Amino acid sequence: MAVTKNSKSSRIVNDFSITVGTVNGSGSSTANNTILRALFKMGIPVSGKNLFPSNIQGLPTWYTIRVNKLGFVARRDEREIIIAMNPNSFARDLADVQPGGAFFYADDIKQPITRDDITVYPMPIKQLIREQNDLPANLRDLVSNMIYVGVLAQMIGIDLEMIRSALTFHFKGKEKPITLNYDAVVAGAEWARANLEKKDPYYVEPMDKTHGMIMADGNTAGAIGSIYGGLQFTAWYPITPASSLAESLNEYLPMLRKREDGKHTYAVLQAEDELAAIGMTIGAAWSGLRSMTSTSGPGLSLMTEFMGLAYYAEVPVVVWDVQRIGPSTGLPTRTSQGDLSFSAFMGHGDTQQVILLPGGVDECFEFGWKSLDIAERLQTPVLVLSDLDMGMNQWMSKPFEYPETPLDRGKVLWEKDLEELKGNWGRYLDVDDDGITYRTFPGNKHPLAAYFLRGTGHDEYAKYSEEVPVWLRNMDRLKKKYETAKKYVPAPVVRNMRGATIGIIAYGSTESAVDEARYLLDKENGIKADFLRVRALPFNKDVKKFIEKHDVTFVVDMNRDGQMHQLLTLEYPASATKLVSVAYGDGMPASAKWVREGILAQYKKPTAAKAAAAKKVVKAKAASKSAKTAAKKPVKKAAPKKSAKK
Amino acid sequence: MTDILPMAGANVQVNAVGLSKNDYRGNPSTLCQGCGHNSISNQIISALYEMNIQPDSVAKFSGIGCSSKSPTYFLNRSFGFNGLHGRMPSVATGGLFGDHTIKGIGVSGDGDTASIGMGQFKHAVRRNVDMVYIVENNGVYGLTKGQFSATAEVGLSLKKQGVNQYLPIDICMEAIASNATFVARSFAGNPKQVKELLKAALAHNGIAVLDIISPCVTFNNQENAVHSYTWGKDHEAPLHEISFVPARQEILLEADMQDGEIREVELHDGSTIVLKNLDKDYNPTHRWEALKMLEEAQRENWLITGLIYVEPSKPSLTDTYNLVDTPLNRLTDEDLRPTRESIDKINAMMF
Numbered sequence: 001m002a003v004t005k006n007s008k009s010s011r012i013v014n015d016f017s018i019t020v021g022t023v024n025g026s027g028s029s030t031a032n033n034t035i036l037r038a039l040f041k042m043g044i045p046v047s048g049k050n051l052f053p054s055n056i057q058g059l060p061t062w063y064t065i066r067v068n069k070l071g072f073v074a075r076r077d078e079r080e081i082i083i084a085m086n087p088n089s090f091a092r093d094l095a096d097v098q099p100g101g102a103f104f105y106a107d108d109i110k111q112p113i114t115r116d117d118i119t120v121y122p123m124p125i126k127q128l129i130r131e132q133n134d135l136p137a138n139l140r141d142l143v144s145n146m147i148y149v150g151v152l153a154q155m156i157g158i159d160l161e162m163i164r165s166a167l168t169f170h171f172k173g174k175e176k177p178i179t180l181n182y183d184a185v186v187a188g189a190e191w192a193r194a195n196l197e198k199k200d201p202y203y204v205e206p207m208d209k210t211h212g213m214i215m216a217d218g219n220t221a222g223a224i225g226s227i228y229g230g231l232q233f234t235a236w237y238p239i240t241p242a243s244s245l246a247e248s249l250n251e252y253l254p255m256l257r258k259r260e261d262g263k264h265t266y267a268v269l270q271a272e273d274e275l276a277a278i279g280m281t282i283g284a285a286w287s288g289l290r291s292m293t294s295t296s297g298p299g300l301s302l303m304t305e306f307m308g309l310a311y312y313a314e315v316p317v318v319v320w321d322v323q324r325i326g327p328s329t330g331l332p333t334r335t336s337q338g339d340l341s342f343s344a345f346m347g348h349g350d351t352q353q354v355i356l357l358p359g360g361v362d363e364c365f366e367f368g369w370k371s372l373d374i375a376e377r378l379q380t381p382v383l384v385l386s387d388l389d390m391g392m393n394q395w396m397s398k399p400f401e402y403p404e405t406p407l408d409r410g411k412v413l414w415e416k417d418l419e420e421l422k423g424n425w426g427r428y429l430d431v432d433d434d435g436i437t438y439r440t441f442p443g444n445k446h447p448l449a450a451y452f453l454r455g456t457g458h459d460e461y462a463k464y465s466e467e468v469p470v471w472l473r474n475m476d477r478l479k480k481k482y483e484t485a486k487k488y489v490p491a492p493v494v495r496n497m498r499g500a501t502i503g504i505i506a507y508g509s510t511e512s513a514v515d516e517a518r519y520l521l522d523k524e525n526g527i528k529a530d531f532l533r534v535r536a537l538p539f540n541k542d543v544k545k546f547i548e549k550h551d552v553t554f555v556v557d558m559n560r561d562g563q564m565h566q567l568l569t570l571e572y573p574a575s576a577t578k579l580v581s582v583a584y585g586d587g588m589p590a591s592a593k594w595v596r597e598g599i600l601a602q603y604k605k606p607t608a609a610k611a612a613a614a615k616k617v618v619k620a621k622a623a624s625k626s627a628k629t630a631a632k633k634p635v636k637k638a639a640p641k642k643s644a645k646k
Numbered sequence: 647m648t649d650i651l652p653m654a655g656a657n658v659q660v661n662a663v664g665l666s667k668n669d670y671r672g673n674p675s676t677l678c679q680g681c682g683h684n685s686i687s688n689q690i691i692s693a694l695y696e697m698n699i700q701p702d703s704v705a706k707f708s709g710i711g712c713s714s715k716s717p718t719y720f721l722n723r724s725f726g727f728n729g730l731h732g733r734m735p736s737v738a739t740g741g742l743f744g745d746h747t748i749k750g751i752g753v754s755g756d757g758d759t760a761s762i763g764m765g766q767f768k769h770a771v772r773r774n775v776d777m778v779y780i781v782e783n784n785g786v787y788g789l790t791k792g793q794f795s796a797t798a799e800v801g802l803s804l805k806k807q808g809v810n811q812y813l814p815i816d817i818c819m820e821a822i823a824s825n826a827t828f829v830a831r832s833f834a835g836n837p838k839q840v841k842e843l844l845k846a847a848l849a850h851n852g853i854a855v856l857d858i859i860s861p862c863v864t865f866n867n868q869e870n871a872v873h874s875y876t877w878g879k880d881h882e883a884p885l886h887e888i889s890f891v892p893a894r895q896e897i898l899l900e901a902d903m904q905d906g907e908i909r910e911v912e913l914h915d916g917s918t919i920v921l922k923n924l925d926k927d928y929n930p931t932h933r934w935e936a937l938k939m940l941e942e943a944q945r946e947n948w949l950i951t952g953l954i955y956v957e958p959s960k961p962s963l964t965d966t967y968n969l970v971d972t973p974l975n976r977l978t979d980e981d982l983r984p985t986r987e988s989i990d991k992i993n994a995m996m997f
């Protein structure tokens with residue numbers, strides 16, 4: 001932050017961003033991951049984001065790493081260090097460096113250096129790689145990325161031992177690639193030590209803030225979570241940014257569900273399109289399997305008719321939507337929260353869908369298994385809305401926690417149960433008065449087990465019906481079931497700040513940006529904000545309470561239209577005037593800057609009377625609390641950040 | 647596990663698994679009287695009864711259309727899934743994973759399969775899903791009141807639709823081109839052949855495509871269609887109100903057809919189709935010969951009936967997945983959730 005205020009000699013430690021500009025397809029991901037991993041192993045809170053084009057080879061792509069000692073790891077708009085490896089983005093990269101920042105570049109790029117307010121470090125990458133004698137010619141381009149890793153490590157102080165251990169992890173202990181890559185890192189570092197004079201202020205120093213944490217992307221986490229949820233069937237169709245979720249199933253299922261007889265307890269099938277993917281997944285769910293599919297915007301649109309069927313015929317299917325920015329094909333490799341309204345009512349006719357909104361990688365894991373439980377408990381589709389930033393980028397997170405509750409298969413009747421009931425059951429008979437009925441699976445041998453599932457009007461016994469009372473009864477029951485859903489979906493997370501005068505509601509991947517924005521609003525603007533993170537639809541009463549409690553609540557959306565704001569306004573019309581939309585969608589991961597600026601732009605200072613009242617309340621509360629808690633543990637700190645917590 | 651309750655009365659005839667024909671029936675049909683689809687339902691009932699197949703070991707699938715309604719009219723004791731227009735193949739593909747011992751019986755129409763569902767149809771065929779895939783082919787969209795389907799012959803004229811401009815799609819050819827392992831054609835008015843082919847199809851491991859010509863008494867009948875349209879309109883009745891359709895006789899072949907025999911059959915509207923039974927020495931195991939024969943028949947304007955192609959030894963879709971013996975939908979938590987110890991290993995892999 002505020003580099004220009006500092007003299008150049010003052011050190012800025014563990015609080016800046018590093019951006020690497022490369023050509024898409026040049027194989028820089030190993031190099032960038034190595035930097036990220038080494039920093040993580042040094043105990044520094046860190047995140048890594050790939051900002052890439054919809055292209056396989058040739059277009060510019062950036063990888064940005066943020067280190068932050070306080071644990072704020074959302075994308076940072078300011079770019080303190082840029083490493084320019086791509087002639088096509090050179091001028092832009094040069095222009096993007098923060099005043100006072102550092103600019104490393106491959107010296108074979110012969111372009112004018114037009115700035116004197118930054119430190120510039122040329123790197124003889126080509127020359128150094130030629131000097132790597134053991135390196136086969138075909139690996140030169142790939143390994144040459146390791147040279148900048150070495151130069152950077154030397155200049156900002158990344159421990160080379162940590163780099164070696166990062167490479168060892170990456171290459172799963174295979175000596176040859178580890179050595180080839182490490183030698184190039186060392187060559188870069190040695191050259192830099194001998195030839196470059198440190199002039200920029202950026203340093204990393206070891207901390208202990210990543211101990212016990214993991215680093216993962218949301219797609220991997222969601223896939224593994226689903227496996228712990230007993231996933232049995234997935235049909236999917238490739239689409240960025242969702243593909244790696246299904247591909248992770250292929251990677252981890254054989255490992256985690258290995259059996260001695262070599263047989264399989266699951267099936268993963270690549271379908272011919274998303275219509276077929278959702279059709280197969282719904283078919284499998286009807287047949288009694290824990291079933292999930294994963295997709296992104298265009299695929300989700302194709303699934304609409306089937307989602308209406310699953311809602312109406314009550315088939316428990318889980319759909320992960322790893323959102324990218326639309327409408328239409330949009331920007332296929334850019335992130336968004338733009339599918340929320342569409343998902344909420346997905347399907348024609350009166351449809352209400354259950355939606356889960358994971359806010360971090362650990363929650364992707366948790367909602368991986370929970371979504372299957374909830375779907376089967378409620379016998380309805382469950383959409384899990386993640387996004388590209390959460391799904392494909394590397395996030396620091398608490399470790400995955402083993403589920404403490406057994407699989408919830410919901411209300412299922414097998415032969416024995418039907419015998420006890422003397423065959424007296426109806427597929428859509430609401431015997432428990434919670435809107436949720438009982439189901440049976442194909443293969444059930446009781447002569448009265450079978451029913452014919454249909455998307456056409458049906459009565460309590462799944463028989464075709466066009467009778468008006470039957471239709472109304474069924475639709476009312478579905479509504480009741482949606483009410484029941486509130487009991488089963490994850491409640492929102494609320495974090496209050498003492499003396500807060502405003503509320504902020506957000507969801508999904510924007511949490512770390514919002515946390516940081518709250519910290520800055522408090523520190524720099526003197527505005528204190530309570531925070532509620534919505535984790536599911538339908539909303540439960542905590543959301544209502546939160547809105548009612550605050551004079552004004554800012555609703556943060558990473559889309560143009562403020563879709564969460566729309567849904568909240570619909571749900572709580574009486575509070576509509578208290579809700580202010582902070583909506584922005586440009587495809588980039590959320591940053592604290594836009595959240596904060598978005599709030600400030602619409603922030604109205606409370607009147608003097610109100611401010612005084614707020615202060616009084618705080619005082620009163622503090623007094624009563626200190627009395628109450630004197631004997632107990634200290635009051636829980638209103639921690640502004642979650643990511644730094646252990 | 648529960649014993650099968652004997653449902654048959656004292657004097658009712660039962661098959662080898664102790665079930666009467668009633669145990670294979672469905673609800674009364676609400677299709678037009680004389681509709682070819684009804685006759686196919688009856689043959690499905692007979693074939694399963696005669697083959698002593700337990701109703702719980704098959705599952706019914708269909709899309710949307712008059713044809714797709716028909717699974718309501720057979721096998722009430724079997725599970726079923728009436729899905730979306732053209733999407734029966736995907737539902738069946740996933741739906742047969744729950745219990746791999748179950749055989750699928752899918753019923754679709756020519757619109758459902760050869761227009762909106764062509765993609766899913768061909769992919770289900772390619773994957774060799776373990777099911778009998780019946781197309782009740784009437785050359786029109788019955789349920790939406792008589793539009794051309796993709797199997798309608800060129801030059802056919804229908805009230806309100808004009809003259810069909812396009813060459814028809816041959817479902818058998820499409821199936822063979824997509825590597826089907828069993829392809830047959832029949833005519834709803836030839837119940838004996840329909841039943842025999844159904845039995846062969848049920849015995850086949852993998853997908854068995856049955857293209858059954860099944861005349862629509864209501865809309866492939868020009869005079870009558872006019873009548874029923876005007877009738878329906880004047881009375882503002884629901885469009886598929888069947889009581890407006892005068893009961894018609896189902897078209898049945900008068901005598902069995904012999905191998906190689908060619909026979910002209912008159913349809914309700916007075917038009918004719920020409921059926922040709924496959925020759926006695928026709929070898930249905932040769933893909934290329936099968937296509938050649940269909941091509942020849944097309945030129946002659948014959949509808950070839952019989953078993954056109956079979957490849958009995960290919961594994962079905964679920965075979966290729968090497969699934970555990972217990973049906974997947976009967977597995978327990980221990981089978982499905984990885985151990986508690988494994989989570990540490992996984993966390994250690996995350997960076």
Ligand SMILES: Cc1ncc(C[n+]2csc(CCOP(=O)(O)OP(=O)(O)O)c2C)c(N)n1
Pocket residue numbers: 710711712713714731754755756757758759782784786787788789790795
């Ligand atoms: C997505 C969708 N589009 C259109 C329809 C309307 N529709 C219902 S049945 C049908 C055609 C049925 O024709 P076919 O499959 O040949 O069955 P038939 O009634 O002739 O047996 C159509 C177009 C629909 N149900 N769904």
Ligand code: SF4
Pocket residue numbers: 677678680681682683712713784788789861862863864865
């Ligand atoms: S409209 Fe045609 S296809 Fe539909 S039930 Fe009547 S006769 Fe059969």
Ligand SMILES: [Mg+2]
Pocket residue numbers: 711755756757782783784785786787788795
């Ligand atoms: Mg038809």
